[in-house]
Amino acid sequence: MLRTTPALRFSAVLVAACVIAGAAGTGPAQAVERCTVSSKTVDNPAYSGPWPDNWDFSVKACVTGSGADVRHWATVSWDLPEASTGRRLIFRPGGTNAEVTAMIVGGGLAVTRRTDLAQRLNKAKDGSTTPASYSSRWPGRYRLFTDVILFLDWAGDGKGPQKIHFSPSPSIPGSAR
Secondary structure (H helix, E strand, O other): OOOOOHHHHHHHHHHHHHHHHHHHHOOOOOOEEEEEEEEEEEEOOOOOOOOOOEEEEEEEEEEEEEOOEEEEEEEEEEEOOHHHOOOOOOEOOOOOEEEEEEEEOOOOEEEEEEEEOHHHHHOOOOEEEOOOOEEEOOOOOOEEEEEEEEEEOEOOOOOOOEEEEOOOOOOEEOOOO
């Protein structure tokens, strides 16, 4: 059995108390949020009648860092034109999506999530939604940002989805803190 002197035991207790006090003094990390808002006006190519047919879309692309997690999210808002009221199917399901992507500055894709928007947009009401958000963990040597693209698949235009890119969020450091 190893014997220790009272001074050695006191030193060990003092070191342990300092470590515990230091850890207790570090509260939860403050969340750092960086967002960019951008807007686009989009013409409905399937309508050529007398009423206004331009849709106004606004996207708030955000990246939030808190502790070890980096959260990627966006809010998509829209104002529909007069020509869209009363119409049943404006956007085809499956091809009308909001794509929210975690990107690495300098190139590289981290994670992509798609959310179908056709049902919400076809309700012919102004509105907004927050598509699928998610957290990622990447080494601190990377800077991450959130990229948002809308895919609008207009019913009756005879074409596939129209790709509309919005401004990405500013970047923040990766999660190794």
